[in-house]
Amino acid sequence: MKIHRPSLHPSGLTLLELLVVLTILVVLSTVAITSTSGVADQARYEATQRTLENIRDAVIGPANLRDTDGTLLYTGFMADTGRLPQAAAEVVDGGTVLTLAELVQQPAGMAAYQVLPAITSNCTPADEADEEDIKVNADTVRLGVGWRGPYLRLPPGNLLPRDGWGAQLVTPAGVVPGFPNDSLLNSGGAVGAGDPIDQITSYGRDGAAGGVDVYDAELDVNFSEMVAATVVAQVEIQDSTGTVLNSSEITRVFVRLFEPNSSDGMISVKAAVGPEGAMGDPFDSYHEHDNDLLTFSPVSTTPGIRAVRAYARKDDGTTRPVNAGNLRSAPVYLRARPGSNTIKLVIINKP
Template sequence: MLRFSFDRKQRIRRFGLTLLELIVALGILAVLSTIAIRSLDPLADQARYEATQRLLDDLRSATVGDPNAKQLGGQRIVSGYVADTGSLPSTLSDFTTKPAGLIAYAAQTFDSDRDTVDDVSLSSGWKGPYVRFGAGQSVIVDGWGRTPLIDPDGGDFDFTSQGSDGDSVLPEDDYQADISVAMPSVEYTASVVFRVFAIDGTTGTRIDPAPAGLEQLGVLLYTVNGNGGTTGAIEETTLPVAATGTFEVSKNNAMHGVAAARAFMWSDTDADDQLDAGEAVVVSSYVHYFTIVGGIDSRVEMELR
């Protein structure tokens, strides 16, 4: 009996773990776990970087539209916050909640030839939300869970993520570096040249206009915030056309989006180059609808009839 008891104790000592052995094993497991976790860090940061880049690209499209979106004829589809409101967003919340100073998207009409019948119709205003959230998401954050910055820099409009470290303090290595997408004004503004013609009553060919006396040539242009407004409404602007020379007038730095224009000759009785109430329209063109596309200057030719 004594021998059996001795062998049993020996077996217990041979198969059990001492406290020191247990501590060593746990230490080894901790080291291995740390190495495994650290080996996954670059993969996690790469995924966060790619998610951030996608977000910034989405914010660009929300602002100035998708440059690759085309109509069947190949013309770019102009959309986004700028096209709808005629302005740039000031905060990220502008994409998801209508700013107090902007009108809601709606059709607006105008009487361009002053005959008491509206003949121009365009739509503008805030038409958000411009950013769509994924399941369980309610705020705009980058891959590291931080809010991107809106950064107007030297005329360029930027969205910036401050990377994995959440700041812009140098040194900025690898995933710590800031990630930005820049939108220079050429991406959302363009110039439009308007050329005014008269029509020869005999031959039906184009000729230069010949205003006489107090008659003045001009173009009525309808664009979002076109007369200096900030509400996102369509506004009428009078562009005077010189009575000699090229019979052209330009609108520079026009925000991209829908537009309409009508050439006319009127009796400018107060000689202020503006079509005022009570001044008679002598002759006008048809209403021309067109799209101003950022970075693409265009030309509109109009015939007084």
């Protein structure tokens, strides 16, 4: 029988071997943590980009929503209400912050979205309504106006949008613990309660302005160049045969632009100034017609669907024309975009 003697060299790791193994594990763990940190930062960066894109879509409509000619369609909060969202105050622990709440909750005093006829009861100023002296009919200007939200949809449990690093995109009203940054801005810097919000900024991983690393740098969306639009109306007057009428036939021409009333979600009416200049107050700006084609001065508005109509009549110039006696063009609905929008031809047919 063979006798097995105990080994003089028992199996196991020596202290040196154990140190080598531990060193390898530390190195591998460091590499793994560093690699995972980079992946996490990239995910947070991309989440911040998506949040800002969602806010942009809420305010002016999705970037991929385009007209047949490839130009961007404006369909968000600004198109419906005629203005940018305004900073809303919200009380938090330690003070008050200003938020984008208008994109989520219907603003006080703002009507819900509806398609309204531009009659006296719906317009400001009332005496500029389209059909003030005759009953509403198919020829009346109609416009979709009011709050159609929520425009911004947030994950469950989130009442305010956050960037990828968890920072709420708000501006503190004064010094508020836990809210160090002014994320809601306008042309003058940090917004105040009720101010329009031109820019939304995330301050990145370090939560501070500046930063060399891409993850520490600010990301923002800016609306300052997307707000201002003008409409230029060119008016030609024809009789039923297509003959252009001159000043001996028609002496007064005026143009109205219909847009959302940014205060109450109803309809606001603006009068365009013609080649001869305004006569009386700005809303009585009917004009001498002594040219075949009248080009009216630009009227300011915001991007979105807007309506324009031209009116004409012959009178002695001592009183403001009223709708009951006016000749009208067909209502012209246009998708106003930032910059100048020209209506090439508005035709008024004489019966």
